[in-house]
Amino acid sequence: MIEAKLSKNYTSQIIENIKIWKNDSLFSIKTTKDASYNFQPGQFARLGLINQNNNTLIWRAYSIVSAPHEDFLEFYYTIINKGEFSKILLNLKENDNIFIEKSIWVLNDKSICWTKYKEKNNKLWLIATGTGLSAYISILRDHKTWKYFDKIFLIHSTKFLDELSYKKELEILSKTNKRFKYLPVTTREKSSTISETRITSLVMSGNLETLTKEKLDPESSKIMLCGNPTMVLEMRKILYDRGFYTSKQHITGNLAMERYWI
Numbered sequence: 076m077i078e079a080k081l082s083k084n085y086t087s088q089i090i091e092n093i094k095i096w097k098n099d100s101l102f103s104i105k106t107t108k109d110a111s112y113n114f115q116p117g118q119f120a121r122l123g124l125i126n127q128n129n130n131t132l133i134w135r136a137y138s139i140v141s142a143p144h145e146d147f148l149e150f151y152y153t154i155i156n157k158g159e160f161s162k163i164l165l166n167l168k169e170n171d172n173i174f175i176e177k178s179i180w181v182l183n184d185k186s187i188c189w190t191k192y193k194e195k196n197n198k199l200w201l202i203a204t205g206t207g208l209s210a211y212i213s214i215l216r217d218h219k220t221w222k223y224f225d226k227i228f229l230i231h232s233t234k235f236l237d238e239l240s241y242k243k244e245l246e247i248l249s250k251t252n253k254r255f256k257y258l259p260v261t262t263r264e265k266s267s268t269i270s271e272t273r274i275t276s277l278v279m280s281g282n283l284e285t286l287t288k289e290k291l292d293p294e295s296s297k298i299m300l301c302g303n304p305t306m307v308l309e310m311r312k313i314l315y316d317r318g319f320y321t322s323k324q325h326i327t328g329n330l331a332m333e334r335y336w337i
C-alpha cells in the first residue's frame with residue numbers, strides 16, 4: 076500500500092549486492108536503476124525503508140556513490156548505534172526492496188557548474204571524513220570530471236586503517252592516472268605515509284602542499300568538504316582565512332561543503 080501511494084515521487088529498486096567493508100559497521104549496496112533516473116556526481120538522494128515494527132516508511136539522505144553512466148545505483152553507509160534507519164540498514168539482504176527518491180537534492184552547491192573550471196591549471200581538492208567519501212567516488216568515476224580539472228587530490232580521514240573503504244579502487248586510480256593523488260589520513264592508528272592524524276593539521280602544517288607538490292591557492296583550486304560537521308566547520312575557517320569562498324547568488328565560489336549531520 077505504501078508503495079502504491081508513493082510511486083509518483085519514489086522509485087522502488089532491488090538491492091542486487093551488499094558489500095561489507097567492516098563487520099556491523101560499514102557497508103555499500105548496489106541497486107537496480109531506472110534508465111530515466113538522472114543525477115550529477117556529487118548529489119544525494121533520500122533512501123526509504125520500511126520499519127517492519129510499525130509499518131512506517133523512514134527516509135534518510137545518502138550521497139550517490141555510482142557515476143551517472145553506471146547502470147546501477149550505489150550507496151555507502153555507516154551503521155549508527157541506536158539509529159532508527161541504521162537498524163533497518165543492518166538487516167538488509169540481497170533482493171530486498173528499497174525506495175529511492177526521484178528528485179535529487181544538492182546541498183550547499185556541491186555540484187556547482189564546473190565549466191568555469193575548464194581552464195588549464197585547475198585543481199580539485201576533495202576532502203572527506205568517513206562516509207563523506209561517498210559522493211567523491213561518483214565524482215572520480217565520472218569521465219566528465221577529468222575534462223574540468225588538471226589535477227585531483229582526495230584526502231580521506233577515518234579513525235582506523237580498516238575504515239578506508241574504496242582504498243583499492245583509489246590506489247589503482249592513483250597508479251594509473253598521474254593527475255590523481257590519494258591521501259588517506261587515520262586519526263587513531265598510525266599511517267605509513269602521512270604523519271599528521273587530522274586533516275586540519277595536514278593543511279596547517281603545509282604537509283599537504285609538500286606531499287602533493289601543489290599550492291592550495293584560491294585562484295586555481297576548488298575545494299569540497301564533506302562529512303563530519305566539526306571537520307567541515309574547522310576547515311571552512313582555515314580556508315576562508317586563505318581566501319576561499321562559497322557561492323553566493325551571482326558569484327560561483329571555490330569552496331563547497333556538505334555536513335552529514337548538525
Ligand SMILES: Cc1cc2nc3c(=O)[nH]c(=O)nc-3n(C[C@H](O)[C@H](O)[C@H](O)COP(=O)(O)OP(=O)(O)OC[C@H]3O[C@@H](n4cnc5c(N)ncnc54)[C@H](O)[C@@H]3O)c2cc1C
Nearest residue numbers: 135136137138151152153155158159160161206209335336
Ligand atoms: C546530504 C547528506 C548526505 C548523506 N550521505 C550519507 C552517506 O553517503 N553515507 C552515510 O552513511 N550517511 C550519510 N548521511 C547521513 C545519513 O543520512 C545518516 O547516516 C542517517 O541519518 C543515519 O540515520 P539513523 O536513523 O540511523 O541515525 P540518526 O538518528 O539520524 O543519527 C544519529 C547520529 O549519528 C551521527 N551520524 C549520522 N550520520 C553519520 C555518519 N554518516 N557518520 C558518522 N556519524 C553519523 C550523528 O551524530 C547523528 O546525530 C548523509 C546526510 C546528509 C544530510
